Amino acid sequence: MDENIIQGNPTKTFFIEMITRDISIKDAILDLLDNSIDGANIINPLTYEGLYINITISKDEFIVNDNCGGFSLDTAKKYAFRFGRPDDAPEAKGSVGRFGIGMKRALFKIGKTFEVESKTDNDHFEVNVDVNEWRNKTKTIKQNEVEKEIEDWDFRYVNITEENCNLSENGTYVKVTNLHSEVADLFEDEEFLSTLKGDIERLLNFSLEKKIKITLNDQELDSKDIKVFNEQSEPYFYEGEKDGVKFRVIAGLGEVGNPSVSGWYIYCNDRLVLEADKTEATGWGTSGIPKWHMDYVMFRGIVFLDAEETINLPLTTTKKGIDTTSDIYKSVLVYMREATSNIIPFLKQITKLGDEANNYRKLLAEQETKISVVDMKSVPISPEKRKFTAPEIDTDLIAQRKEFVRIAYDVKKDIANKVKYHSGSKSYKELGETTFYYYIKMEDLENE
Structure with missing residues (x-):
């Protein structure tokens, strides 16, 4: 045996206790939700309608249950439970997971015992782990004819039947x-649960806009x-590609609202980061x-x-x-600065x-119509659109508007578009005025 060896291998204690320190509980939960959304994206990248993620939280247990396709036994064996992403791992295909530590780090962060069940068309299995037992588990190997005891990093799985499972459709529990x-x-x-709800609604807003249903303790979440x-x-638009990354930069005006919502938002594979x-x-x-100054709140x-x-x-x-x-990022920042x-x-x-x-x-x-984040990503743009078109400032109109109030209501987009077309309205604002004054005229006729 070569005695000139200095050991450089990691320990399980490092992964259990140290690698979890730079992530908060909320971020650990979001890591698990990202895995579900990665599955949803494989099923249908255009819409997540019909898919769900249910989160249950109490002082005794934490559960995430989805119908987002699950992952195969082969994936579990080779990649999903590895600490780090193997060199031979297949391309992530637009996922957010990057380094191969997200799920394990999240589970270690939350508790000492966990189970992961996955169901696909071909596989249905479960992994049960007692972290303290796993930490102390070793195995014996023979090295240069000498037996040596080392840490056993492996997890064990069991195949399960429909009668003894938590999943009725393809997904992960x-x-x-x-x-x-x-x-x-x-x-x-x-307060923590309320903050977690807000974080999910903001950071996963793109997925919520694509119609995935997320519940937290039976309360359905809304997109922020x-x-x-x-x-x-008209916003500034530019898109390009560099080193395997496609990018799109959009900048313009938004609601006055809270100053905390002003600024730049960056999405990586649809996850707000x-x-x-x-x-x-x-x-x-x-x-x-x-x-940045309050003058730039819009x-x-x-x-x-x-x-x-x-x-x-x-x-x-x-x-x-x-x-x-x-x-x-340095390349993209050039266009962000130009837009600003x-x-x-x-x-x-x-x-x-x-x-x-x-x-x-x-x-x-x-007066403005607004374009949502999902539409911003998909709206066609032309190279000459690399500029911001400012609205005209009409000071007389500002003075007149002091006598006016705003009336707002929401209707389904497809219905609004049909009515806008048939009424000859050029904008949703004009459509609102047309329908309002139509009602007033009807009232006048009825009172004659």
């Missing part, structure tokens, strides 16, 4: 029990969608671009980064940030209105 004490305390905290004005003003950023990371306060910028091979994305392991040193520079002069013009500035922002929001 994950259950964690014997929760860590701090996790159990969090799962009893209503990002919308950009797209009628009187940077939200309402107003820092130098997205160009603010760098050469030629001012630091600014909205969206970046979509998509890659078949997820490793090409400039994504951090916690999916809560962007690697700003990556070549792909296009929009800032108009936002400064609004500020010059003085006391009327806020009235104008509200007026513009009332």
Whole structure:
């Protein structure tokens, strides 16, 4: 046996106790949801309608149950339960998972006992793990005719029958029990659950807009969608490709609302990884671009980064940030800065209105149609659209609008489009006025 060897292999304790420290409980849960959505994307990348993810949280257990296709026994054996992504792993095909640690790290973070059940057309199996037993498990190998005891990193699975399962359709069932004490305390905290709900609605808003149904303790979640004005003003659009990553940059105006929603949003394979950023990371306060200020509250910028091979994305392991040193991000940042520079002069013009500035922002929001984040990704664009078209500022109209109130209501898009066509309305705003004044005329006729 070669005595000039210095051991460099990892330990199970490192993975159980250390690699979980840089991720929060909420991020661990989101990692598991990302796996479900990756499955949904394989089933149908265009729409997730009919698919669901149910989350159940209490002080005693944590469960995620989905009907998003499951994963095969072969995948489980070769990749899903490995610590790290093997070199021979197949391409991730547009998933968010990147380094091969997300599911295991999340499960270790939450509790000491877990089960993972998966059902596909061909396989139905379950993996049960007691983390403390697994930590202490060893096996004997023979090396240079000498027996040696080493850590056993393997997990065991069992095939299960329809009579003894949690899944009635293809999907995945994950259950964690014997929760860590701090996790159990969090799962009893209503404020934590409320914050988790908001995080899921924001960070997975793209998937929610694609009609996947997510419930948290039987409460259905809604999308916190990002919308950009797209009628009187026209957003900046640009798309390109570099090093296996397709990118699309959109920037324009949004609702006045809360200043916390202003800034840049970056999606990697449809997962929101940077939200309402107003820092130098997205160009603010760098050469030629001012630091973000309340005057720029209407600014909205969206970046979509998509890659078949997820490793090409400039994504951090916690999916809560962007690697700003990556070549792909540096290339995209050029267009983000260009877009910001296009929009800032108009936002400064609004500020010059003085006391009327806020009235104008509200007026513009009332008049504009909005384009949703899903539509922003799919709307056709032309190369010459690489500029922001600002709306005309009509100060007389601002003064007149003080006597007006806004009436808003939602109807199904296909019905609205039909009525807009038959009424000859050029916009949804005009359609609203047409239907309102039609009602008034009918009232006048009835009163004659």
